[in-house]
Amino acid sequence: xxxxxxxxxxxxxxxxxxxxxxxxxxxxxxxxxxxxxxxxxxxxxxxxxxxxxxxxxxxxxxxxxxxxxxxxxxxxxxxxxxxxxxxxxxxxxxxxxxxxxxxxxxxxxxxxxx
Amino acid sequence: xxxxxxxxxxxxxxxxxxxxxxxxxxxxxxxxxxxxxxxxxxxxxxxxxxxxxxxxxxxxxxxxxxxxxxxxxxxxxxxxxxxxxxxxxxxxxxxxxxxxxxxxxxxxxxxxxx
Numbered sequence: 001x002x003x004x005x006x007x008x009x010x011x012x013x014x015x016x017x018x019x020x021x022x023x024x025x026x027x028x029x030x031x032x033x034x035x036x037x038x039x040x041x042x043x044x045x046x047x048x049x050x051x052x053x054x055x056x057x058x059x060x061x062x063x064x065x066x067x068x069x070x071x072x073x074x075x076x077x078x079x080x081x082x083x084x085x086x087x088x089x090x091x092x093x094x095x096x097x098x099x100x101x102x103x104x105x106x107x108x109x110x111x112x113x114x
Numbered sequence: 115x116x117x118x119x120x121x122x123x124x125x126x127x128x129x130x131x132x133x134x135x136x137x138x139x140x141x142x143x144x145x146x147x148x149x150x151x152x153x154x155x156x157x158x159x160x161x162x163x164x165x166x167x168x169x170x171x172x173x174x175x176x177x178x179x180x181x182x183x184x185x186x187x188x189x190x191x192x193x194x195x196x197x198x199x200x201x202x203x204x205x206x207x208x209x210x211x212x213x214x215x216x217x218x219x220x221x222x223x224x225x226x227x228x
Contacts, residue, residue, distance in 0.1 A: 004158075031214050040123070042205060043218040050214055058215065090159065096214070102149075103216060105159040 003027070006091050006106035013113050019078040021109050023091030030096040032074035033103065034058075034066060037088040049074055050096060081113045116141045118208050120219035127196045128227050134181075135191045135222050137206030144168075145211035148182065148189045153203040153221075162204070165189065167211075193224075201226045 007022035025032065031050050035043040035058075045058030047066040055066050063085060067075045074093075078085055088110050092103040117140045127133035139148070146167045153159040165173045165182050172180050177197075181190045193200055206219040 033215070035218075040220055042118075042120075042220040045215050048215055094214070101147075101209070101214065102161055102164065104161075105151075107158040 004091055004093055004104050004106040006089075006109050008109050009107060011109060011111045013078075013081050013111065015082060015113060017078075017081050017113075019081050019111065019113075021076040021078075021089055021091075021111070023074045023076070023093075023106055024072050025074075025091075025093040025104070026072065027093065027104070028071065029093035029104075030071075031094045031101075031103075032068065033092040033094075034064075034074065034076045035090045035092065036060065037090055037108070043090060046076065081111075083113050085111065086113045087111060116143075116146075116208050116210070116217045118206055118217050118219040120206055120222050122222045123220070124223045124225070126225040126227060127193070129196055129198060131196055132192060132194045133196055133224065135193075135204055135206075135224065137189045137191070137219055139187050139189065139206075139208050139217075141187065141208065141210075143210055147209045147211070148180075149207040149209070149216070150178070150180070150189075150191045151205045151207060151218075152200075153205065154199075155202070159205070163191065196226050198226050198228060200224060 033048040034046045049068040065077045091106040094103045148165045150162040177194045207216045209216045
């Protein structure tokens with residue numbers, strides 16, 4: 001079974017703090033993704049990575065950065081957390097291309113910024 | 115850019131009955147994939163069913179089937195013999211054939227009444 005693990009289920013941070021959300025996958029997937037999930041908006045892509053040290057912006061990258069130093073790990077960084085970044089964050093991974101390019105998701109991290 | 119629309123924010127169904135969740139999408143591409151994902155309360159999102167656009171036959175997975183109408187750009191999910199465990203948020207998603215990222219709809223929350 002594919003396993004995508006997000007390090008925290010719940011996080012509470014203060015405005016201005018630097019926040020790290022970690023994601024690890026065990027299926028040797030090339031692609032990794034960070035989404036933000038908000039009611040009525042579905043999932044919106046923040047960043048994705050198709051290889052180590054490679055990244056591409058998604059639809060809403062402002063206020064976020066990412067790091068992929070190892071194939072299995074993809075980190076989302078909030079440089080200076082703000083209250084409008086309170087949300088559910090989902091990590092996903094997949095093979096690069098083709099019919100097997102199904103995304104597998106982690107359990108999510110619910111972040112509250114006070 | 116492709117968009118995915120789920121026009122039903124909430125649906126309910128009686129246990130053992132059948133329910134259909136709607137999804138439409140907008141694209142100018144001819145080759146793509148469509149997905150339905152299920153997100154149970156406080157649990158991670160899992161793939162329910164997948165359809166490849168070049169296949170005319172509708173995909174089925176046990177009690178789950180789709181009605182794929184390519185010309186109408188419609189991709190509905192039918193759940194037969196609904197069970198309490200089917201209660202979840204359901205997301206419709208689109209992926210281009212050669213791209214890595216997916217577009218999600220806003221989701222439909224399904225309630226199953228005993």
